[in-house]
Amino acid sequence: MTSEHSEPPSRAGRRPTMVDVARLAGVSLKTVSRVVNGEPHVQRAMADRVLAAVAELGFQRNHMASALRAGRASATIGLIIEELANPFYSTIAHVTAEMARDRDTLLLSASSEEDPVREEQLLRDLCSRRVDGLLVVPAGCDHSFLNSQVEMGIPVVFLDRPGTNIEADAVLLDNRGGARSGVRRLVADGHRRIGVLLDSVDVHTMRERLAGAQDALADAGIGYDGALVRSGVRDPATAAAAVADMLTQPNPPTAFLALNNRITVGAVQELWRRSSDAALVGFDDFELSHLMPRPLTVIGYDTRELARRAAQLLFARIDGDRSRPRTVVLPTELIERGLTAAAATA
Amino acid sequence: MTSEHSEPPSRAGRRPTMVDVARLAGVSLKTVSRVVNGEPHVQRAMADRVLAAVAELGFQRNHMASALRAGRASATIGLIIEELANPFYSTIAHVTAEMARDRDTLLLSASSEEDPVREEQLLRDLCSRRVDGLLVVPAGCDHSFLNSQVEMGIPVVFLDRPGTNIEADAVLLDNRGGARSGVRRLVADGHRRIGVLLDSVDVHTMRERLAGAQDALADAGIGYDGALVRSGVRDPATAAAAVADMLTQPNPPTAFLALNNRITVGAVQELWRRSSDAALVGFDDFELSHLMPRPLTVIGYDTRELARRAAQLLFARIDGDRSRPRTVVLPTELIERGLTAAAATA
DNA sequence: CTGAAAGCGCTAACAA
DNA sequence: TTGTTAGCGCTTTCAG
Numbered sequence: 001m002t003s004e005h006s007e008p009p010s011r012a013g014r015r016p017t018m019v020d021v022a023r024l025a026g027v028s029l030k031t032v033s034r035v036v037n038g039e040p041h042v043q044r045a046m047a048d049r050v051l052a053a054v055a056e057l058g059f060q061r062n063h064m065a066s067a068l069r070a071g072r073a074s075a076t077i078g079l080i081i082e083e084l085a086n087p088f089y090s091t092i093a094h095v096t097a098e099m100a101r102d103r104d105t106l107l108l109s110a111s112s113e114e115d116p117v118r119e120e121q122l123l124r125d126l127c128s129r130r131v132d133g134l135l136v137v138p139a140g141c142d143h144s145f146l147n148s149q150v151e152m153g154i155p156v157v158f159l160d161r162p163g164t165n166i167e168a169d170a171v172l173l174d175n176r177g178g179a180r181s182g183v184r185r186l187v188a189d190g191h192r193r194i195g196v197l198l199d200s201v202d203v204h205t206m207r208e209r210l211a212g213a214q215d216a217l218a219d220a221g222i223g224y225d226g227a228l229v230r231s232g233v234r235d236p237a238t239a240a241a242a243v244a245d246m247l248t249q250p251n252p253p254t255a256f257l258a259l260n261n262r263i264t265v266g267a268v269q270e271l272w273r274r275s276s277d278a279a280l281v282g283f284d285d286f287e288l289s290h291l292m293p294r295p296l297t298v299i300g301y302d303t304r305e306l307a308r309r310a311a312q313l314l315f316a317r318i319d320g321d322r323s324r325p326r327t328v329v330l331p332t333e334l335i336e337r338g339l340t341a342a343a344a345t346a
Numbered sequence: 347m348t349s350e351h352s353e354p355p356s357r358a359g360r361r362p363t364m365v366d367v368a369r370l371a372g373v374s375l376k377t378v379s380r381v382v383n384g385e386p387h388v389q390r391a392m393a394d395r396v397l398a399a400v401a402e403l404g405f406q407r408n409h410m411a412s413a414l415r416a417g418r419a420s421a422t423i424g425l426i427i428e429e430l431a432n433p434f435y436s437t438i439a440h441v442t443a444e445m446a447r448d449r450d451t452l453l454l455s456a457s458s459e460e461d462p463v464r465e466e467q468l469l470r471d472l473c474s475r476r477v478d479g480l481l482v483v484p485a486g487c488d489h490s491f492l493n494s495q496v497e498m499g500i501p502v503v504f505l506d507r508p509g510t511n512i513e514a515d516a517v518l519l520d521n522r523g524g525a526r527s528g529v530r531r532l533v534a535d536g537h538r539r540i541g542v543l544l545d546s547v548d549v550h551t552m553r554e555r556l557a558g559a560q561d562a563l564a565d566a567g568i569g570y571d572g573a574l575v576r577s578g579v580r581d582p583a584t585a586a587a588a589v590a591d592m593l594t595q596p597n598p599p600t601a602f603l604a605l606n607n608r609i610t611v612g613a614v615q616e617l618w619r620r621s622s623d624a625a626l627v628g629f630d631d632f633e634l635s636h637l638m639p640r641p642l643t644v645i646g647y648d649t650r651e652l653a654r655r656a657a658q659l660l661f662a663r664i665d666g667d668r669s670r671p672r673t674v675v676l677p678t679e680l681i682e683r684g685l686t687a688a689a690a691t692a
Numbered sequence: 693c694t695g696a697a698a699g700c701g702c703t704a705a706c707a708a
Numbered sequence: 709t710t711g712t713t714a715g716c717g718c719t720t721t722c723a724g
Contacts, residue, residue: 018702019701029701033703061702062702064701065700065702065703066702066703068702069701069702069703071703
C-alpha cells in the first residue's frame with residue numbers, strides 16, 4: 001500500500017548515462033550525444049531508437065559534464081545583492097532572471113547582507129562554479145580580487161554602486177542629483193530645519209545622497225547642523241525611533257528626508273502615529289507610496305531599467321565585448337504628491 | 347594610459363588548472379588536490395609551495411569538475427516560483443537562500459510565470475544541472491515527470507500548493523479555513539452581498555480560498571450568486587476595474603473579499619478613489635497594510651515559516667530521510683483592523 | 693606522506 | 709552517416 005514497496009524495479013538510484021542509453025539502443029555513445037543535442041545528420045531510425053531508450057531510462061544529460069568537456073561556462077549568471085526580500089533587490093533579481101532566461105541561462109542569487117566578508121566568499125564561490133558573468137550590488141570596499149577573474153573570462157557589472165579597485169562596468173543612479181532636488185523642494189516650501197535619515201555612510205549610495213542633500217542646503221545658504229543628520233538607521237523601527245527622538249528635541253526639524261525606502265516607511269509610520277505635520281520626502285518610490293496616510297513626495301527612478309541596463313552590459317561582455325568599461329548613470333525623478341509644505345515657522 | 351595596454355603579461359585568458367599549479371610548485375597533481383581540499387597529511391613545506399603557486403596563478407578549483415568526479419551533487423538547490431518580484435515569493439527565496447547558505451549551498455531560482463510548460467522546462471533544466479533538491483511552488487497540473495528524478499536522488503518539496511500526480515512533501519497554508527473566517531467576519535458585520543475577486547480557478551490556492559468563502563456563505567445560509575465572483579483578476583489594475591464594474595451594477599456588493607495581495611492592493615486603490623465605504627477583507631497580509639488609507643482586515647500567515655518548513659523538509663530528504671512524504675498545513679490568522687462593518691443595508 | 697594511473701559523463705576530433 | 713579515440717579538470721584508488 002505504501003509507496004516504499006510498490007516501486008518498479010528501478011535501476012536502484014544510479015542515474016543512467018549516455019553509455020547506458022547507447023547500450024540499450026544498440027548504438028554508439030556518440031550517436032546518443034548527437035541525438036540528445038539535436039545535431040543533424042542522424043538517420044531517423046537510429047534517432048528513434050535512441051529517443052526510445054532515453055525515455056525508457058529517464059535519461060537526462062548531465063549539464064556539468066557537458067559544459068566541462070565542451071569548455072563552455074555553466075549557462076548561469078551570479079547575482080549578489082544585499083537582501084533578496086527587499087523589493088528593490090527582488091525586482092533586480094526578477095528582471096535579470098528574465099533576461100537570462102532568454103539566453104537559456106539561469107540565475108544563481110545570493111545575499112551579501114551588506115557584509116564584505118560574506119560578499120567576497122560568495123563571489124569566490126560563484127567564480128569557482130564558473131558562472132558566465134557576475135552582477136554585483138557591492139557591499140565590500142575592495143573588489144581587486146575580481147580583476148583576475150575578469151581577465152580569465154568572468155565579466156562583472158556593478159549595479160547601484162560602483163566597484164572599488166576594479167575597472168568594470170557600472171550602472172548607477174543619480175543619487176546626488178536626486179537628493180539635491182528633494183531637499184531643494186523642501187527648502188522652496190520654506191523648510192530650514194530638515195532632518196536627514198540614512199543607513200550607513202559606509203554605503204556609497206548613502207554618501208552620495210547625503211552629499212546631494214548638503215549641496216541643496218549649501219545652495220540655499222543653510223548651514224550644516226550635525227544634530228539634523230542621523231545615520232545608522234537600518235530598518236523602519238529604527239527610523240521611527242529616530243524621527244521620534246528628533247521631534248522631541250528642542251528646535252526640532254520641520255521636515256525629513258529619508259534616504260531609502262525602508263527608512264521612509266518607518267518615518268511615515270511615526271509621523272502618522274504622532275499626527276505630526278512635518279514634511280517628508282523619501283528616496284526610492286515604492287508600490288503603495290501613493291496610498292500612504294499622508295501623500296508622499298518621493299525621489300523615484302526606474303529599478304527595472306537599472307537591472308535591464310546592467311544585464312545588457314553583462315551579456316554584451318559575455319558575448320565578447322572588449323571595449324572599455326562604461327559607467328551608466330540613470331536619472332532620478334522627483335515625484336511630488338503634495339504636502340511637502342508644512343508649518344515652516346521655526 | 348588605458349587599462350588595455352598596461353595589463354601584466356597574464357596567462358592569456360586560459361584559467362590555471364591543478365596541473366598548472368602542480369607544475370609551478372614542482373609537486374604532483376594529487377598533492378595540489380590535497381592542499382586545495384584541506385586534506386591532512388601534507389608536509390608544511392609542500393603545502394606552502396602549493397599555496398604560493400595557487401596564489402601566483404590565481405587558481406580557483408573548478409567546482410563542476412570536482413563535483414563530477416566525486417559523484418557529488420552541485421551544492422545547489424533549485425527554486426521554482428511564480429514571480430520573483432512578488433514579495434511573497436521573494437520572501438520565500440530569501441529564507442531558503444539563507445538556509446541553504448548554512449550548508450554552503452547556493453540557490454538557483456527561476457520564475458514559472460504561472461506557465462506549466464515553462465515550469466516543466468525549468469524543472470528539467472534544474473535536474474540536468476543535478477541540483478541537490480527542488481523547492482517548487484507548482485503552476486503545472488502534472489508533475490509525474492518528477493517521479494523518476496526523485497527516485498534518482500533529487501528530492502522535491504512543494505510549497506504553497508501541492509504537486510499533482512506525485513507523492514512528495516508539501517507545505518501548505520490553511521487557505522480554505524482562512525477564507526472561511528474572513529467571510530464569516532463580513533457576514534457577522536451584516537454583509538450579505540460579498541464580491542469575491544480571484545486570480546484563476548486553475549490555481550489550487552484560489553480554488554481552496556473560493557471554497558472557504560463559499561463554506562462561510564453556506565454556513566450563513568446565503569445563496570451563491572455567480573455575479574459576485576470575478577475570476578481572472580491578475581493584477582491590481584484588473585482588480586480595480588473589477589471592483590469598479592461590480593459597484594456600478596444594480597444591487598452592488600457591500601463588501602469584497604480579495605483572494606490575494608495583488609488583488610487587495612487594486613481593490614484598496616479603487617475603493618479609496620471612489621470614496622466607497624464598501625468593506626474589504628484581503629487574503630495575504632503585506633508590510634504596509636496597516637498604513638492603507640482604509641484600515642484593512644486581512645487573512646495573514648507566516649510566509650517565512652512556510653519557507654523555513656519547506657527548506658527543512660528538503661534538507662532532511664537531501665540528507666537521506668526516506669520516510670513517507672508529509673504534508674504540513676500552516677495556520678492562517680484573521681488580522682482585524684476595523685472597518686469591515688459598513689452600510690449593509692442592501 | 694606522495695605520486696601514477698584510471699575514470700566521473702560528456703563532446704571534439706578524427707577516421708571509417 | 710556512424711563509431712573510435714582522446715581528454716575537459718578533478719578525485720579516487722592503490723602503489724611507492
